[in-house]
Amino acid sequence: MAAATGLIAGVSILAPLGAYAATDDHGGAARNDGDKTAAVRESIVDGPAKNVILLIGDGMGDSEITVARNYAEGAAGAFAGIDALPLTGQYTTYALNKDGTPNYASESASTASGWSTGTKTNNGALSVDIAGTPQSTLLELAKANGLRTGNVSTAEIQDATPGAQVAHISARGCYGPVKTTANCAAEALENGGLGSISEQLLTLRPDVVLGGGSATFTEKAVAGDWAGQTLFEQAADRDYQLVSDAAGLDAVTAADQSAPVLGLFTPGNFPTRWIGPEASVGGGDLAPVSCTANPERLDTGLSLASLTDKAIDLLSADSEQGFFLQVEGASIDKRDHAADACGQIGETIDLDEAVQSALAFAKADGNTLVVVTADHAHTSQIVGSTPPGLSVALTTEEGSPMLVSYGTAEAGESQQHTGSQVRIAGYGPGAANVLGLTDQTDLFFTSSNALALNTNLRSLSAAATLTLDQAAVAPGAAFTATGAGLAADWRATSEVSSSASTDPLGVVDVIDGRAVIVGTAPTAPGQYTVTLTGAQTGVSVSSVLTVAAAGTTPAPTVAPTPAPAGAVPGTGPTNGVAAGVAAAVGGLLASTGAQVAPLVGIAALLLAAGGVLVVVRRRRHGVL
Numbered sequence: 001m002a003a004a005t006g007l008i009a010g011v012s013i014l015a016p017l018g019a020y021a022a023t024d025d026h027g028g029a030a031r032n033d034g035d036k037t038a039a040v041r042e043s044i045v046d047g048p049a050k051n052v053i054l055l056i057g058d059g060m061g062d063s064e065i066t067v068a069r070n071y072a073e074g075a076a077g078a079f080a081g082i083d084a085l086p087l088t089g090q091y092t093t094y095a096l097n098k099d100g101t102p103n104y105a106s107e108s109a110s111t112a113s114g115w116s117t118g119t120k121t122n123n124g125a126l127s128v129d130i131a132g133t134p135q136s137t138l139l140e141l142a143k144a145n146g147l148r149t150g151n152v153s154t155a156e157i158q159d160a161t162p163g164a165q166v167a168h169i170s171a172r173g174c175y176g177p178v179k180t181t182a183n184c185a186a187e188a189l190e191n192g193g194l195g196s197i198s199e200q201l202l203t204l205r206p207d208v209v210l211g212g213g214s215a216t217f218t219e220k221a222v223a224g225d226w227a228g229q230t231l232f233e234q235a236a237d238r239d240y241q242l243v244s245d246a247a248g249l250d251a252v253t254a255a256d257q258s259a260p261v262l263g264l265f266t267p268g269n270f271p272t273r274w275i276g277p278e279a280s281v282g283g284g285d286l287a288p289v290s291c292t293a294n295p296e297r298l299d300t301g302l303s304l305a306s307l308t309d310k311a312i313d314l315l316s317a318d319s320e321q322g323f324f325l326q327v328e329g330a331s332i333d334k335r336d337h338a339a340d341a342c343g344q345i346g347e348t349i350d351l352d353e354a355v356q357s358a359l360a361f362a363k364a365d366g367n368t369l370v371v372v373t374a375d376h377a378h379t380s381q382i383v384g385s386t387p388p389g390l391s392v393a394l395t396t397e398e399g400s401p402m403l404v405s406y407g408t409a410e411a412g413e414s415q416q417h418t419g420s421q422v423r424i425a426g427y428g429p430g431a432a433n434v435l436g437l438t439d440q441t442d443l444f445f446t447s448s449n450a451l452a453l454n455t456n457l458r459s460l461s462a463a464a465t466l467t468l469d470q471a472a473v474a475p476g477a478a479f480t481a482t483g484a485g486l487a488a489d490w491r492a493t494s495e496v497s498s499s500a501s502t503d504p505l506g507v508v509d510v511i512d513g514r515a516v517i518v519g520t521a522p523t524a525p526g527q528y529t530v531t532l533t534g535a536q537t538g539v540s541v542s543s544v545l546t547v548a549a550a551g552t553t554p555a556p557t558v559a560p561t562p563a564p565a566g567a568v569p570g571t572g573p574t575n576g577v578a579a580g581v582a583a584a585v586g587g588l589l590a591s592t593g594a595q596v597a598p599l600v601g602i603a604a605l606l607l608a609a610g611g612v613l614v615v616v617r618r619r620r621h622g623v624l
């Protein structure tokens with residue numbers, strides 16, 4: 001029997017050679033090369049990571065990836081970046097309505113807020129919850145934890161995806177002072193709010209910001225320290241390195257808190273890499289065409305991959321300090337809205353090249369988590385025959401026709417997002433957390449846990465100190481107060497007060513936790529308290545300033561308390577150089593002048609948000 005079976009088997013293999021030869025490689029489509037178990041096991045790496053790079057394809061659903069891959073790499077091909085991450089899952093992207101019920105069709109503001117803050121919100125809102133309360137973002141938390149930060153996009157830098165990392169505002173369109181006054185009045189600077197998206201960006205001060213959106217920076221602030229000046233003038237005054245072209249960016253050799261880089265290369269969004277016919281009714285019946293290079297595409301030194309390389313170079317220059325970087329390919333979404341297949345495909349290829357850059361760094365570095373995902377799915381679908389809606393026929397680079405359908409809006413209208421889950425893929429320490437089905441908000445925790453971020457902002461500024469350059473000064477004389485350790489504050493307010501008076505000393509930027517106030521002493525002799533308050537955390541530090549009457553010799557500076565008994569008659573027991581640390585926030589609110597009340601109110605909101613984040617994170621990890 002065995003011999004007969006062997007004979008039959010042999011015949012069955014040999015006889016039909018001609019008929020089945022084409023199936024010897026099973027169609028050539030298999031992507032696995034043997035058993036992957038060992039490779040997958042090896043790709044699961046424990047955190048923490050030193051760096052996190054998030055790459056977002058806006059509107060890059062599975063369909064958009066497939067359309068682009070078919071066109072550029074072939075149906076059996078693979079992107080060298082997007083398809084190369086070893087661990088892949090799916091995540092849900094729904095938004096909330098204001099009443100907390102689910103909104104199944106989300107957009108870029110609610111979705112970017114989801115992974116930026118870990119908190120779901122309503123469509124149109126940036127990094128506030130459905131009640132409007134600001135929620136700390138990954139970029140803010142990374143900075144407060146001492147990491148360097150970057151934000152790169154092919155869109156206007158105020159657009160929803162980059163905007164969600166840097167701003168807290170009720171409406172994503174409030175890019176600058178003009179729209180904020182009109183449409184986001186409660187958040188306008190003149191009403192005591194945090195200001196427009198651009199103004200919040202300038203205050204947060206990421207180390208590297210590269211993208212479009214320069215037009216908004218020509219608007220003038222209507223309130224605050226830079227009222228009447230353009231946002232460009234403000235940025236220069238706050239020591240940003242401003243660049244507007246490839247040569248300018250090339251000349252930048254360092255970017256840090258002393259001199260962050262703000263590169264704005266287009267008034268609006270970047271032009272896409274490719275152009276082609278927009279889909280039309282019956283377009284699928286036309287002769288298939290190929291995409292062509294867009295003559296308006298920016299210098300290759302400003303491609304998304306080049307910007308990603310530059311951002312990584314600048315952020316990784318200090319080998320001790322980790323970084324958080326977000327990179328967005330924005331126009332997959334924007335061209336999908338316009339039923340422009342070639343535009344969205346070219347942008348996907350640009351993003352793929354940026355992913356290759358990030359992976360190359362991560363592989364060499366060995367301590368970087370890279371995540372590639374989308375904010376929401378979109379319209380385009382590959383179909384087999386011309387549909388009733390819009391369509392376009394393309395000839396792919398492997399020479400076959402591909403019909404792409406856009407069926408969620410009429411011709412000339414904006415195609416809609418779709419509510420499908422999207423792909424999330426990861427490489428590096430902590431990447432296992434993308435596996436299976438997660439929600440977009442999980443990406444916040446995947447990233448913040450990978451970086452081991454302390455999400456309680458106030459605790460990060462709690463060890464702040466305040467030092468006076470001289471403990472005693474003549475009436476009306478200048479003095480300098482230096483705050484340090486305000487790690488989670490971007491601005492600090494200051495005042496000099498006594499039981500009889502309170503005078504504001506101004507608001508300054510906090511650079512690397514340091515705030516320097518140059519003040520003028522009161523003219524009435526006596527003892528005063530100089531107080532510095534972090535605008536984000538509400539942490540307050542103070543120091544005693546003695547104003548000695550003219551004609552008397554100011555007391556010499558002495559060591560901090562406890563002072564030796566009778567050491568310096570007349571100077572008082574608290575005449576020390578070292579600061580008193582961190583008054584309670586409650587006491588701070590009571591003693592803060594009206595001018596800074598709005599900032600402190602915001603700080604309190606952020607504190608509340610931080611508290612919530614800590615609780616949620618612990619719950620998810622079973623610590624509580």
Ligand SMILES: [Zn+2]
Pocket residue numbers: 059107108333334337417
């Ligand atoms: Zn969109």
